[in-house]
Structure formats: structure tokens, C-alpha cells
Amino acid sequence: MDKFQKILVTGFNKSGLDKDSWDQIKKFTRGLIFEPAADVDCLFSRFNRIDKKIIDSFPKLKYIGLLATGTGTVDLEYAKKKKVTVCNVPGYATESVAEWVFALILEHLHDLEKAKQVAHKGDFSGDGFTTSEILGKKFGIIGLGRIGFRVAQIAQGFGAQVTYWSRHRKDKAEKTGLKYESIDNLIRTSDFISLHTLTTKETENILDEKKINSLKAGAIIINVSGMEQVNIQALMKRLSKGDITFIFDHPDEMKKENVKKLAKFSNCLIYPPIGFVSAEARINKQAIFVSNLENFLKGKPTNKVN
């Protein structure tokens, strides 16, 4: 197996990977640098932009290793034209995010913030609490990719009636008891809705004003995808009625003024983007990232995206 001459790390630093991973990576290269040099033949990247200019600045470049799932930051076509292979890390956080969705739902259903507060104060009466169950409720999944499907499975474990809408029907998933329905029906009739579409031109504003207005009273909507998929103005209007709950975890990618406005609604719960940060996901991510590197050198690239 050949080695790289020089790996340049961009978009993250030493703390981005554990020592074990660096030790393995060092076996696959003669040099590892954090400042650009002309003779770089392998580039590591995370969320930073890799455009034509950057690709052109490394004439010996053969491989770009992305320590992320998203590939929108890289000019994949141009890399291909220049015979640069780009590999990403998909699916490493599926379980982490799916369990996170239920953490958010159950925190809300069981009023845990208030429960902890009263217990801290020594009030163990339990007075004034009424919780709510998932069992038997209608649970709609929008977007049945890896994460959407895993959320569906766990919801089935809780005894929910799970339906999904996705761009394409998924026969395999339907064999496990998942029911397909139109997005309009799903939105109109679900008690819980979990959004798992990728942010693309097609899904932008997928929760538009009409759909938001048609949400069932009492519905709980969880969005651990990008907020570009939601019409924020229509959401605020509906939240002001007080008859739905909206939970999301990507305030970091939004306009600050919109986050501030949403934060004023007691029925809008905002979390930091920590769905994917489980210890297990970190291990998965590095294992895939390192094996992508090794497999490329062996001539059998894995998770190639261009």
C-alpha cells in the first residue's frame, strides 16, 4: 500500500480527532501538517469551503477526506475533473440523533425541567403535574432516511402508530409496519411530527404556511434538521395561538433575530445542536474517516461522493 506524501489538515485541529486516530493516520502518510504547503496530496476538511481556487492551489492533490456527512462545502464536480477523490462520513450519528429526538419529546411530555426545579426546592408532592404518553398516538416521520427510519423504529417500540412521508416509497420499511401517507395527511393528523429531510432546494420551506396552519391542535413538532425547511413567519403566527409545540436544535444556523422571536414563545423549545455528539458517534465518525483514508490508498475508496 502506497502512502500519502503530505496530509494538510483544515477545518479542524488536533482536538478534532482522538490520539488513536492520529496514530493510525500517521501510518498512511510521510507528513502531516496544519499550515498549507504546495506539495500536499491529501486534504482533510470539515465544514470549511473547498472551492476551485483551493483545489488548484494543490496541484498534487489526490484525495479530500471530509470529517462530516455534508458535502455542500466542496466543489465536487471540479474535484472530479481534477481527479481528486472526495469521501465523506455518512451515518455515524444515526443512533445519537434518533435517541436525541426521544430525549426532547419525553423531556417535554414529562415536564422534566419543572420536575427537577420543584425537587431541588424540596417539593416532592408531585402536585400540578399531568404528563402525556406516546403509546397509541400517531407519530409522523417526514423524510425516511437513516435517521428518520431509526426514529420510526423507536417510536414503534413506544407503541405509537407510525406513518411516514418520503420522496420515494420504502418497501423494506413498510414491511416493518410503517405506513406511507401523503405529506398533507400526515401533517394534518399526526400527534407527533419529526422532520428528517435533508436541506435541499426541494425541501426548503417544506413546512410552508398552509401546512403549518393545518397542523392538528396539540401536535408536537420536532425539527432536528435545518430550519430552512420551515416558514418561520407562519410558525410564529401558529405558535402565538398556543395550540402546538415546536422543538428544534439548529438555532446556530438561523438569523439571531428570528431565534430571539421564537424564544419568546413558551411553546417553542430551543436546544443547542448536540444531537450528534454522543461518545459512540464520535468513535464511529473517526473509524469511518480513517478507514476511508486507508481504503483509498488500497485502491478501493469507500464513501466516495464524487
Add this chain to the structure above:
Amino acid sequence: MDKFQKILVTGFNKSGLDKDSWDQIKKFTRGLIFEPAADVDCLFSRFNRIDKKIIDSFPKLKYIGLLATGTGTVDLEYAKKKKVTVCNVPGYATESVAEWVFALILEHLHDLEKAKQVAHKGDFSGDGFTTSEILGKKFGIIGLGRIGFRVAQIAQGFGAQVTYWSRHRKDKAEKTGLKYESIDNLIRTSDFISLHTLTTKETENILDEKKINSLKAGAIIINVSGMEQVNIQALMKRLSKGDITFIFDHPDEMKKENVKKLAKFSNCLIYPPIGFVSAEARINKQAIFVSNLENFLKGKPTNKVN
């Protein structure tokens, strides 16, 4: 169908049941009172003590309806001797409690209290969070009654390896993939342990010093049963090592000084006893309570406990 002459309500008041339930109950009696009278033939009770003296004070008593699962407050033998039928309300909160167990686990695994706090402050970086998954972990259930079994099923939905210990082997449960093991093994090797034994002489102190010392480092123990089952002194000693997490929700039944001492450990999470308070459980409870009453009058008592 005959009717009762006079129902006396003790242990709860009008707010203990919804209007619909009271309306139904009124169809089964000629009188409904909240202060004792001699000619009472039906007694409602909740957690209040019904001893020989009270039973003797109502010579016409035929039926005691318990608006609770526990029957330890009633002298069942004496009631039987006096030909008084006692019926309770079992299983009404199975789902409520089982979902509560996962609410508590996930709140801890995903650091939700801190997550909400940083988000409130406008910090959406997600820095400093590392969560943990249920998938693939060993999940031990102690006591495989209704609730224990339901917790086991949901844990399977999360992809945990679920084992149980119970006084008796449960063939039906084992056919669903649950594995039986000795309580010592279960405690020594589980990542999660959920306690679902009823508080009896046999289960008192079931988590004794030896067992608490044998808990796996990193284990998370959830007790939504009574704390009589746990050796508090040994628990405190183990908590002080900082290598386990203990979560419980019945501080109300404990000595205040013990709760105060436990509350000082950051790895001991205390909640009020609200596992059983779902809206659905309230509906189930009243439905069973009222149908018990009706079935007794029809000569076919249900949920008879003596």
C-alpha cells in the same frame, strides 16, 4: 342490577375523579357522602388506612373500592371475614411509568438541563457536550411485572441488550428475546438497571451493600419503586466514588435527612413522584375504578384482592 344505599368517599375528594366518573358512580348508588354515616354499604378509599375498627364501624359494608393499586392500607383478611369485597385498580399507569423511566434516562444521557440553560443564554455552540447512547448497552430489569416488562420492551426498541431477574422465570417474556439472569450477575454487568420490584418484606434492602458495591463503574440505576429496597448508607458511600449515577422519584416516602444527604451528590438525580400522572393513566384509573363498582353490583367483581 341492585344499587348501593350509601357510598362514603374517604382518602380523596371531589377533585380525585372527573365529573364523568362521578356522574356514572351516581347511577350505582342512592346516596354519595363525604362524612361517615352508620348505614354506609360501600366505601371508597385511596391511601388511607382501613383497619378492623373502621370496617366494624360500618355494619352494612359490602364493598371497598380502592382508587389505587397498593392494597397494604386495608386489612384484607378482616374484610374477607366480614364478607366485604375489596377491589383495587391495577396496571392503570403501566405505560405512564415505563415512558417516565426513559424520560429520566434520556434527560441524563443528553444533559438536557444544561442544554436548555446554555440555549436560554444564547449559547448555541454545543461546546462541551458529549452524550451517550442506549443502543447496544446492557439493560437489566429487576422485577418483571407489568411495568418492568413494558420498560424491557421499550429498551428493546432502543436496541439495548435486555436481561431480567424476577422471583419467577417468565416464559412468555423470554420468547420476546428477554434473557433471564441471576440478580448478582445482572447487577455486576449492566450499564442500565431499572428497579421494578414491589416493596415487600422480601424485596426490602434488595439493593444491599454487597450488590451496590458490585455495580459496574459507569452504571446508571433508576428506581421508580420504593427506596426501602435500597441500602441508603451503602448507596451514599458508592455515590461518593463518583462512578455510578442513581436516579429516583420517591423522595416523598423517605426520611428528609436522607433525601438531603442524597441531594448533595451531583450523580444522584431526584425527581418528584410523577411517573404515574399521565392524562391517559388518569383516564384508565377512573375507568377501571368505575367498572369495578359496576361489576360488583352485577355479581361479577373484577380486580378483587381479598
